Amino acid sequence: EVQLLESGGGFVQPGGSLRLSCAASGFTLNVFAMSWVRQAPGKGLEWVSTVSGGGDVTYSADSVKGRFTISRDNSKNKLFLQMNSLRIDDTALYYCVRDHYERVAEGDFFQNWGQGALVTVSS
Amino acid sequence: SYVLTQPPSVSVAPGKTATITCGGNNIGDKSVHWYQQKPGQAPVLVVYNDGDRPSGIPEQFSGSNSGNTATLTISRVEAGDEADYYCQVWDRSSDHWVFGGGTKLTVL
Numbered sequence: 275e276v277q278l279l280e281s282g283g284g285f286v287q288p289g290g291s292l293r294l295s296c297a298a299s300g301f302t303l304n305v306f307a308m309s310w311v312r313q314a315p316g317k318g319l320e321w322v323s324t325v326s327g328g329g330d331v332t333y334s335a336d337s338v339k340g341r342f343t344i345s346r347d348n349s350k351n352k353l354f355l356q357m358n359s360l361r362i363d364d365t366a367l368y369y370c371v372r373d374h375y376e377r378v379a380e381g382d383f384f385q386n387w388g389q390g391a392l393v394t395v396s397s
Numbered sequence: 398s399y400v401l402t403q404p405p406s407v408s409v410a411p412g413k414t415a416t417i418t419c420g421g422n423n424i425g426d427k428s429v430h431w432y433q434q435k436p437g438q439a440p441v442l443v444v445y446n447d448g449d450r451p452s453g454i455p456e457q458f459s460g461s462n463s464g465n466t467a468t469l470t471i472s473r474v475e476a477g478d479e480a481d482y483y484c485q486v487w488d489r490s491s492d493h494w495v496f497g498g499g500t501k502l503t504v505l
Contacts, residue, residue, distance in 0.1 A: 309494070311440075319432070319440065319483050321494035333492050336398075369439060378487060378494075381446055383430040387439040 276300040276386045278370045283391030290360050294391055296353040296370030304328065304348040307373035309384060310355050312366035312393075322368070323355065327376035338364075360395045367392050399488040401497035408503045415471040417500045419484030422465060427486045429467040431460060434499075435480045443482075444469060471502070479504045 282294040294310070310322040323334040323344040332344050343356040353370055367390040375382040402420040409415040419429060429447050432440040442451050444460040447467065457478075459470045471478055484497040 311496075318481075318499040319434075319485075319496045321496060324494065333494075335493060374445075378492075380487060380489070381428050382487060383428075383442060383445045383485070384432070384440075385442060385451075387441070389439055 276372065278372060278386060278388030280368065280370045280388045280391035283368065283393050285394045285396065286360055287397055288360060288362055288395055290395070291356070291358045292360065292393060294355040294357065294368055294370075294393070296388060298351045298353065298370075298372070301372070303346070303351045303353075305376050306385075307376060307378055307382070308344075308346060308353045309371040309373060310344060310353075311369045311371050311384070311387075312364075313369070313390075314363070314366040317366075320366070324373065324378055325353070326378070331377060333378065357393070360393075362395050362397075365393060365395045398491055398493065399486070399495050401484055401486065401495055403482075403484060403497040403500045405498070406501045406503065408505055409471075409474050410505045411474060411476065413474055415474050415478070415502055417469040417471075417482050417484075417502065419467040419469070419497050420465055421467070421486065421495075424465055424467050424486065425463045427462075427488075429460065429462045430485045431458075431469045432483045432485065433478075433480045434483065440483065474502075474504055476504050478502060 309324040370388040431444040447462040
């Protein structure tokens with residue numbers, strides 16, 4: 275059974291940093307791209323970032339580019355999201371997601387979702 | 398950047414058919430995926446590649462995509478289908494995933 279377990283969420287002041295982790299189990303991590311998707315309280319889904327199975331290709335939303343970095347350690351079955359220069363509007367539940375393909379391409383989709391890690395940015 | 402437009406809400410009586418649209422420029426040229434999110438839960442994939450269903454998703458759920466509109470159809474709607482539904486595409490021009498704003502399905 276595929277399981278994705280996020281951790282590392284919490285409360286942080288504006289301008290601060292936080293690192294989210296996602297522990298993956300039930301599948302071979304390096305054959306799937308992985309993504310982070312967030313959802314602000316009462317709002318819709320917003321894609322944040324995606325990394326290819328080998329970790330060599332990454333994509334990020336304009337809203338986080340230059341501030342957030344996605345990475346992975348396939349040997350430890352883990353996905354990460356380093357979040358710097360956090361802003362109040364980064365407050366959200368952050369989901370770890372398994373893609374369908376090893377690389378993003380037409381026909382790829384988000385196959386499995388974790389339960390999310392809550393990040394609250396407030397002064 | 399590519400924009401997907403969904404109606405904020407759709408209401409339907411039990412046993413009837415719900416239709417949720419997702420509008421985008423030439424969306425028919427893209428693969429559209431649909432996610433269901435019930436309150437307090439993570440999203441679940443219900444339709445991928447316009448009209449395919451993952452294993453475990455009932456036949457009630459179907460999808461189509463042509464021109465500037467993709468459609469998620471839920472037939473014989475039940476109370477348990479009440480949820481938010483999101484469409485999604487990969488925008489090759491910007492290398493961005495794009496979600497629609499979501500549609501809240503209410504079963505009357």
